[in-house]
Amino acid sequence: MLKKLPFNNPVLTASGTFGYGVEMSGVFDLSRLGGIVPKTVTLSPRTGNKPPRTFETASGLLNSIGLDNDGIDDFIKFKLPYLQTTGAKIMVSVAVKSVDECLIFGERLRVTSGIDAIELNVSCPNVSGGVDFASDPKLCEKVVLAFRQVIETPLFVKLSPNFFNISEVAKGAEAGGADGISAVNTCLGLAVDWRKRRPQLGNGFGGLSGPAIKPIALRCVRQIFKAVKIPVIGIGGIATIDDAMEFFVTGASAIQIGTANFYNPATAIQILDDLPNALSKLNAKNITEIVGILEDV
Numbered sequence: 001m002l003k004k005l006p007f008n009n010p011v012l013t014a015s016g017t018f019g020y021g022v023e024m025s026g027v028f029d030l031s032r033l034g035g036i037v038p039k040t041v042t043l044s045p046r047t048g049n050k051p052p053r054t055f056e057t058a059s060g061l062l063n064s065i066g067l068d069n070d071g072i073d074d075f076i077k078f079k080l081p082y083l084q085t086t087g088a089k090i091m092v093s094v095a096v097k098s099v100d101e102c103l104i105f106g107e108r109l110r111v112t113s114g115i116d117a118i119e120l121n122v123s124c125p126n127v128s129g130g131v132d133f134a135s136d137p138k139l140c141e142k143v144v145l146a147f148r149q150v151i152e153t154p155l156f157v158k159l160s161p162n163f164f165n166i167s168e169v170a171k172g173a174e175a176g177g178a179d180g181i182s183a184v185n186t187c188l189g190l191a192v193d194w195r196k197r198r199p200q201l202g203n204g205f206g207g208l209s210g211p212a213i214k215p216i217a218l219r220c221v222r223q224i225f226k227a228v229k230i231p232v233i234g235i236g237g238i239a240t241i242d243d244a245m246e247f248f249v250t251g252a253s254a255i256q257i258g259t260a261n262f263y264n265p266a267t268a269i270q271i272l273d274d275l276p277n278a279l280s281k282l283n284a285k286n287i288t289e290i291v292g293i294l295e296d297v
Contacts, residue, residue: 005180005231005254006116006154007089009034010287011244011272014235014258015093015119015158016040016065020079021086027265031087032272037256038075038083040093040121043105045071050202055191060210060237061259062191064203067095067124072108084114091117091156095124099146106150118153120144120178123160123185124207134160134185137172144176156233158182159224161216167227180231182256183220187213210259211237218250225251225292239267241274249282251292 012035018024020038030036048068055062069075072094083090092115096102109115122133122140133143140157147155157173159166161184170181186207191200199205217236224232234252238244239260247255260267275287284290 007034007091007254008032009272010248010254011268011275012037012091012233012254012256013261013268014256015121016063017258017261021083021088024261024265025086028269029087032269033086033088034254034272035089035091035116036083036086037091037093037119038079039069040067040095040124041069041072041075042067042095043072043097043101045069045074052200052202055200055206057189057191057208057210058212060208060212061262062189062201062206062208063186064201064206066203072105076108076112080112080114089116090114091119093119093121093158095121096143099143102143102146103150106147109153110151115153117156117179118147118151119156119158119182120147121158121185123158123162134169135163135165137165137168139172140169141172141176144173144178148177154179156180156182158185158235159220160185161213161220161236162188166220167223170224170228174228174230178230180233180253181224181228182233182235183224184213184217184236187216209236211239213237214243214246218246221247221252222250222294238271239264241271241278244271244275245278245290248287248290249292249294251294253287253291 015037016039046067049064049066133139157178186209189208214237221234231253233254234247235256257268
């Protein structure tokens with residue numbers, strides 16, 4: 001277990017890219033993962049956005065899923081029981097529409113066993129109001145505090161790269177009682193079919209992920225690392241051990257593998273296997289020795 005982090009190791013899978021675990025159960029031993037972050041769940045069921053919902057771009061993937069899910073009650077009854085059998089730590093990703101929802105949501109999670117951590121997704125660009133809490137430090141602090149008043153489970157806040165004040169928002173999350181920051185969610189983008197004069201996605205704009213956003217994610221991780229005292233989980237374009245090490249030295253205490261899962265589901269395990277050798281090249285025995293050691297210029 002990493003210091004201050006409730007995971008088996010520092011390599012996790014990102015929400016929305018690994019299903020609910022069962023989809024990947026035949027690929028490798030899921031217990032080897034540091035943790036699984038299932039698809040984001042909301043208090044009530046959501047149908048999501050109209051299709052097409054995904055579009056491949058140069059070095060990335062544009063998506064507009066719209067938090068399609070069956071709601072927290074369905075998740076607890078049908079999805080969580082399997083996740084609890086995987087042997088991996090489970091960090092449940094949740095999204096709320098209001099501070100008042102936090103109290104209801106938090107109570108549901110508080111009385112549910114088998115949840116090792118919670119990732120509060122305040123940064124989905126594909127739903128109305130999905131980034132409200134990620135754009136204002138005070139609003140972020142307020143929503144985190146509402147959750148913290150109800151639950152004692154380790155709470156991480158997933159932030160958006162679409163605002164220049166991400167370090168200030170991270171400070172707001174820390175002030176509200178967050179145990180860590182997940183950075184980052186997707187970058188708002190647009191793909192166009194010029195012949196039809198229409199967007200490629202049914203909802204118009206979408207969230208860009210994959211290698212194309214790695215430099216943005218690294219910048220955000222560095223800014224957050226220098227702004228707060230709580231751990232940062234790096235997310236964005238990680239597909240190789242080199243990508244992972246870049247995030248660690250920049251300031252991430254753990255990483256999540258996202259888009260790479262779609263074309264190489266074993267990415268997380270490959271990175272985990274390559275990690276000891278990479279650490280040895282920096283004369284380090286564990287991740288904590290290299291987190292944030294990047295030399296600023």
